[in-house]
Amino acid sequence: MKYLNKILLILLSLFFLPFTILADQKEIDSLLVVLEQNMQKREYYDNIRKNKINELKQLKQESDLSNEQLYQINKKIIKEYSAYSFDSTLRYIEHNKKVAKALNNQLLINETRLQLAYSLASSGHYKQSEDLLLKINSSELNKELLKLYYNCYRKVYSDLDYFSFTYDARKAYAYEYKLYTDSLIALLEKQTDEYLYSKEWELLDQKKYKESLAVNSVRLADAEMGTEKFSYVTFQRALIYEMARMREKEKKYLIISAISDIKAARKDNISLTKLAKIIYYEQKVDEAYEYIKFSFEDAIFFNSKVRSTEITKLFSLILEAFQLKKTEQQKSLYLVMGIITILAIILALSLISLFRQKQNIAKARNELTDINSQLKEVNDQLENTMLQLKNSYNRISESNSVKEAYIGNFIKIYSEFIDKLNDYRLKVKSLVVAKKHQELLNISKNDEHIEIEINKFYSIFDKAFLDIYPEFVEEFNSLLKDDAQITLKKGQMLNTELRIFALIRIGITDSSKIAHLLRYSVNTIYNYRAKVKNNAKEIRDNFEEDVKEIGTFK
Template sequence: MARSIFFILFLFTSTLNAQNLDSLFQELETTMSKRKHYDERKKTRINNIKKLLSDQDINSENRYFLTSRLILENEYYSFNESLHYINNNIDLATSIGKDSLKTESILKLSNILATSGRYTESLNLLDGINRKVIPNGLLLRFYGNYKKCYDELKNSSEVKRISEKYRGLYRAYSDSLNTEISRNDKESIEYLIVIEQNYRDANKLGEALKINEEILSKSISGTRDFSFAAFNRSYMLRWLNDDKLNQKKYLILSAISDIKGAIKDNASLTNLAEVLFEEGDVERAHKFINFSLEDAQFYNSQLRFLHISNISPQISNSFEARIQKQRNKLQKQLMFISALSIILLMALYFIFKQFQKIKQAREQAKVVNVKLRELNEELKVKNEDLRQIHDELADVGRVKEQYIGSFLNLYSEYIDKLDGYRKMVRKYILTNKVNKLLELTKSKQVIEEELKLFYSNFDKSFLHIYPNFINSVNGLLKPEEQIQIGDNEQLNTELRILALIRLGITNSSKISKILRYSVNTIYNYRVKLRNGAIKRDEFEDLVKNIG
């Protein structure tokens, strides 16, 4: 039971952490999209200082300190700019005659050379400084620069004796730095950074993490201190607990801080891309490594270029392979869709042919409907026509049952009526009531009643197949030209004309014969409907497409 509860809690925690990580990835990509904004803020600060420097009346010392501010702004933003302004300050310090300012500038030059991977040049500068004349305030930089150079050299050398030599020098300068830093404020970030490094060197990662947490609490996102501390924390968590989730979390936080601070000399996003590539997330890895490459190119860092050049080709090749795989998959899907499209076209052609048959059947049914009003002696012909229509309708599988049943019922009623009419005529002749028979044939009441019944059956059958026909037609008409149907009506004359057009009967002469109006009347109705349409020229074509 306890194991089950622990497993459930573990799954819940893992899911929650994964969701938090997704939110951080979204925040990172949002921040990446705003890089130009953060860079512009950095440029604004730099330009403001340049404006102050452009004043020809400021003295050399003030110019030195303004240039120092420019160096600080460019330190992790542009290697070339930093190098330019440091050299300016070395010249200014020489002209002022203050050795402490010159030493300070040389130490800054040594630092950016070491940061960009130019360790030999950095060490040459450091070796050229007389230790005895360095002011106490600059000793931390002096020892720190030596320590940084030998830290990288001991890890990069493949020759054991040389690596051991660098390791010994690293320890020696670490001791000197520890002695010097012990005189500083124990709460300062500079002090905490050195202590954290000491714990990491001693493989006391638990203690190092505590110090690291304190550094993070004292720094804010968008600063180099926060970015560096978050970067260190990501790898300490991975080394200590194999915690890949938190490794990615703190690499993301470090990368966000780098972008916000316009820090171009960064490693977090590159390392995050490498971790994601190892996990198979090639798309994100490709996006992040390209972003990092742009920063490295902007800063002009040899160290970053070397790191990125080792991983970028693998990520790019994998990304291209994935794109090619997706392209191949897309081509297969396109072929499949094309095949389906051909099948669909064939089906549409078949449906069209069936619809043509239905239309022909309807036209023939109307012819039969007219001929049924003829004399009894034509009944045999009409029956033959009816059987022919039934045979044709049997081949048409798309006509609705009610529509067929309605017309069959109508024909049956016509036969009964004709038979009744025949009997009545026979009776009148046998009883010598010829005059009454003549009066009966003069009346149009029978035709009018049959016509009403024909309209009713047509309306009912058509609306059963196209139940939304009236609303669809009104949708094609202007608001003031909408067709209103009475309570006892299904379709009016205008709608019946449009219904026949929908069924493919567009000839006014044919429509007039079916609805028993004059051709001129049908023409006037059609003109009136087109004039009331929203799209006059396309109106009847749109009616034909009503579903």
């Protein structure tokens, strides 16, 4: 039964694993967006740190400061500079060293020495730090300075253990680290952050990851985002997940730690560098380059030997990959440009081919004589029809309804003729595209013919309409305001506005039908109608009804 429960637990874990990974990735993507936003605000956070330091420096300008007060102000400035500028940190430690000597206070002298030793160790100057520690008599230290003394030694040997290449050296440094850690723990009160920190690392060394995370969680609950403590605790949490081989969790807390570093304006940082390395091995070269470049700029600003050396190696690796990617992208760009050039050549050849086809069409037009003859016959028939209509009008001039019917039939016939002519043109065009030159012997494209026939249609219509309603233009103008009356150009019988209302006069009032007959858009017809009606002498809404009365017997 116990064995079955274990199997069931494993199966459930495997089932929910993809959902967990997906949720982690979504959270990481969101955190990366926040990280990049804060990277863009680096100058803003730096200014906050600078303003804080400048405020402390302003306090030193007061004339009545005692050496004890000066020492405490310098101590606060040192704290602000400790993770911001290595050179400035050293400079103010030296200031305090002089103040401590002026006070002839051995405890303060030793405190400045220990501050200097820790700063040297943090920046990779381990030998100088160790030499300085050897000059300090631990028996002269109080409990607080003794904790700092042991912590300095632990920092030195912890880093030497981490950076050493030989097994014997690492073993020796690990022994010294353990020795000073035990000495430090003996002085610490339980539940203090220093004690929990030491306990966390002790559990981590024992590979008790769950227990180490639990201690870290206690410390994290007491830390605030954008502070040195929060940055350090989240970075340590990332290290625990790294040791436990939980890569997504490691990335998450490296990102959080990096965000806190930026907000705290901490230039002596490592989280973003480690994140850049992980991202690089995930083949995200552009992001890795941005992160390592940012870290490198911080390291140069802080002037840390150990951090600059560590980052420079990774920076060179990522920079090389970044440049290689850019080179590949440039090659791809050249390839695309080459393809575009080839396509342009193909297009040019196609245009040449089309030009030759156009020449063939020009030759084929000579074969369209029969078609044009047929069109001429149709035109003659339409003219005869128009003549018949005119004769019919002379016979039945008293019947306006008969006149309108004839004109309507004429317009319908001629409109159909134009549609047929357009069909001829489209058919010729399709045969050209299909390269069916043999069929072009009987039909071909004629771009100008339609326009000619339309103009001819206008001319015939104008003449026929004015023959029936000879006083139409004068009567139409009488319906308009004096300054809006229509004046025809020389040679014109009707213009567009007059044709529209001529069609309305014979009973064709639908704008779409008028547009179809006159070959305009419906919107154009509507605008013409509205424009003319707006200039009506009498009531606008009655204008078209008045037009329909033109030429009637009254």
